[in-house]
Amino acid sequence: MKDELARLLLNWYRQNARSLPWRGHSDPYAIWVSEIMLQQTRVDTVLPYYLRWMRDFPDISTLANASEHAVLLVWEGLGYYNRARCMRRAAQQMMQLHDGKIPADYEQLLKLPGIGPYTAAAIASMAFGLDRAVVDGNVKRVLARILPYTLAVNTPTAESALRHAAQELLPEGNAGDFNQALMELGALVCLPRKPLCDRCPLPSICAAFQQGAQAELPLMKEKKPVPHLVVTAAILRQDDRVLIAKRPARGLLGGLWEFPGGKVKENETHADALARELMEELGVSTQVGNRFGTYRHAYTHFSITLHAYEIISQKKTAKPLHHAELRWVALAELESYPMGKIDRMISRDLVQAELANAA
DNA sequence: AAGACGTGGCA
DNA sequence: TTGCCAAGTCT
Numbered sequence: 001m002k003d004e005l006a007r008l009l010l011n012w013y014r015q016n017a018r019s020l021p022w023r024g025h026s027d028p029y030a031i032w033v034s035e036i037m038l039q040q041t042r043v044d045t046v047l048p049y050y051l052r053w054m055r056d057f058p059d060i061s062t063l064a065n066a067s068e069h070a071v072l073l074v075w076e077g078l079g080y081y082n083r084a085r086c087m088r089r090a091a092q093q094m095m096q097l098h099d100g101k102i103p104a105d106y107e108q109l110l111k112l113p114g115i116g117p118y119t120a121a122a123i124a125s126m127a128f129g130l131d132r133a134v135v136d137g138n139v140k141r142v143l144a145r146i147l148p149y150t151l152a153v154n155t156p157t158a159e160s161a162l163r164h165a166a167q168e169l170l171p172e173g174n175a176g177d178f179n180q181a182l183m184e185l186g187a188l189v190c191l192p193r194k195p196l197c198d199r200c201p202l203p204s205i206c207a208a209f210q211q212g213a214q215a216e217l218p219l220m221k222e223k224k225p226v227p228h229l230v231v232t233a234a235i236l237r238q239d240d241r242v243l244i245a246k247r248p249a250r251g252l253l254g255g256l257w258e259f260p261g262g263k264v265k266e267n268e269t270h271a272d273a274l275a276r277e278l279m280e281e282l283g284v285s286t287q288v289g290n291r292f293g294t295y296r297h298a299y300t301h302f303s304i305t306l307h308a309y310e311i312i313s314q315k316k317t318a319k320p321l322h323h324a325e326l327r328w329v330a331l332a333e334l335e336s337y338p339m340g341k342i343d344r345m346i347s348r349d350l351v352q353a354e355l356a357n358a359a
Numbered sequence: 360a361a362g363a364c365g366t367g368g369c370a
Numbered sequence: 371t372t373g374c375c376a377a378g379t380c381t
Contacts, residue, residue: 078366080364301362
């Protein structure tokens with residue numbers, strides 16, 4: 001079973017592997033960058049980000065010396081921004097502790113920020129040829145069907161069992177290709193909803209296929225429904241500038257810039273909520289004016305409806321009571337401040353409104 | 360251990 | 371439109 005699996009899978013991979021910029025060579029830096037970007041993110045989404053990143057930060061030394069601002073700007077839109085901050089810190093640690101290189105050792109890789117069991121195994125096998133099996137969402141799904149594994153796969157128990165199974169199935173000396181082949185099969189053929197079993201190289205091995213149960217696996221422990229929040233944001237103006245605030249380094253959208261504001265509580269009007277938030281966050285008393293726009297956005301664990309309002313008047317000077325920093329910037333400068341999706345939409349609409357106004 | 364942590368694509 | 375999901379890690 002083990003030899004047959006490796007033979008069929010690697011043969012399929014040789015004919016069906018997508019040509020990707022981080023494949024076909026074993027530059028550890030390129031592999032590291034791609035693996036971090038690919039965490040919870042599709043190849044198609046990653047491609048343009050990968051190319052820009054490699055252009056701006058072509059090696060560990062450049063990344064280690066780059067500002068967090070520059071790193072976040074290139075990362076803007078990719079999500080899970082802690083990944084970018086961790087990469088910069090990891091690059092600095094590589095400069096200090098590893099002679100400016102990515103360590104060729106699973107345990108050392110694991111100690112670096114942003115590198116967990118999956119990424120350490122991916123780099124170890126793909127960049128350094130070490131016999132380490134990777135277990136990601138693709139591998140879990142493929143193995144759940146092949147073995148089969150009939151318990152929920154998104155649990156610590158399953159994680160451990162499937163990691164053990166994957167390591168057992170790994171062909172010695174060919175771990176990098178085998179790992180990528182298993183993930184490529186999951187991404188192209190062994191799909192979550194409608195697996196394309198007629199294109200699969202493993203029908204002779206797959207227990208689920210032979211039982212006609214491929215649509216029932218893998219089993220997932222159900223997730224909790226996500227709450228919906230109503231929030232407000234302020235457009236504060238001073239001459240031809242608007243106020244933006246840098247979020248604290250940790251937590252949601254850490255280190256990114258936003259238009260200040262916050263959650264609307266029960267029995268509170270938008271205007272009351274926004275004035276209260278601006279007092280709490282900036283120490284200013286304000287008069288809330290017209291609504292500029294309404295925006296909807298879904299994060300991983302909650303969704304929001306955001307109402308942005310123009311501020312008519314403000315007393316006292318705004319201070320960063322909750323934020324890392326405040327800055328009054330011209331509309332044309334907004335693009336150079338990294339923002340999350342919803343604040344970027346507001347920012348772009350402000351520039352558009354200004355252009356329409358001038359015309 | 361369970362929840363936090365983004366975004367875009369697709370049914 | 372809504373919900374689900376995609377090459378996980380951190381706390």
